Amino acid sequence: MAIKAPEGTRDLLPDEALFWEQFKRSATDVFGRCGYVLIDTPIMEQTELFVRGIGQATDVVSKEMFTAISGENLKTLLDGGTIKAKSRLSLRPEGTAGVVRAVVQHDLVPQGAPPVKLMYAGPMFRAERPQKGRQRQFNQIGIECLGANDSAVDAEAIVMCMRFFAEVGIPADNMRLLLNSMGCEKCRPTYREMVREYMEQHSDELCDTCMTRAEVNPLRAFDCKNEACATVMENAPKITDHLCDECREHYAQVKDLLDSAGVQYVEDASLVRGLDYYTRTVFEVQVIDGMGSQNAIGGGGRYDKLAEEVGGRATPGFGFALGYERCVLALQAAGMEFPAAQHCDLFVACVDSSARAAAFALSQACRDSGFACQMDYQQRSLKSQFKLADKLCARFVAVLGPDELAAGVANLRDMHTHEEQQVILSEIPGKLSV
């Protein structure tokens, strides 16, 4: 049986591969206007980075990471041996931890320096159960700003995220921006305890998973897809009623700035996100119709403790990532089609094999002048060559046969107007620029 791509992965065929390049270029444009520059970190990192950064108890780290292991280390493990911590590697399930690791490792935010604004694009890997909009290898575009705890960083990034979605064509009236504050290390522990106690009081109504998680991270119960749990958690204490003064002020400033930018949002006190590093602002952008259950096209928030978690000095941060494949689903639901990757200015057709050398030379001359040029490689009939030229959407076809060769010309047909003229071979590139 022919081998297929692994479950939960997909090939970006030429039209889509071109679209992905254009999509990244749009992001570089929009994010670049806010000062974000590209960074490219390894696809593999030490497993320890994700355990410390994202949190051991999260689904992403506890059950969805792909481990990368060399043949030699695998043999050591199978023989009952152990491998060094630095050889324990995982494919990145997200980009933030790696970027923060790079910022710390290369001291990109020296003490007192202005914040650094970084963006990235590339594949992430999560061993989730594949379904529409949920893959095991997917592409994210993300940004991270490190070195400032100003609410303007949060608001600027959220506005920028919404601008990007609008610019690539996701209809504004089919998007919903959810906003919340997760508090900080001062106010969250008390709140977390209140939620845990509330869950204890309702233990007989909550699912086993929520109750098992209650000790480690009770806030995850807000994310539970079980309807009964959702009903119980609706009446749980709300974080926004229990923020410390600084967090409340920060959250109010973010909302004021979003209001002043005309960005609409829905406050959702149950928005907790699945990664443990968040403090204060969190947000998620959902598509309202046409996406099914995997409707989050992007999300992120503030993470003021993450740099310390991975061994750096205290460096506040804010960032978000958007899922490319989910954006494509949203765009396709809005009627988008990928633009054709193929572009052909001239197709050189041969009447018989005596013209092949001249056709080859003419193709090269036109390419050297900057035109996309193709020819037949299968000695097909003239009729088939015209069919192929049509398929390639060639603007012109140059026909070369023994008579044309003798006269040093080609028959040049404009495929739109169907006009034909004899053109001296050396003058063909000049005719293509019209």
Ligand code: HAM
């Ligand atoms: P996240 O919410 O886990 O956040 O992922 C961001 C986006 O990636 C999601 O909104 C979704 O569009 C896409 N995504 C996630 N998992 C999958 C999947 N299995 N298949 C397809 N698309 C998926 C983060 O990853 C954080 N690092 C965002 C962030 C940056 N926070 C701060 N800075």
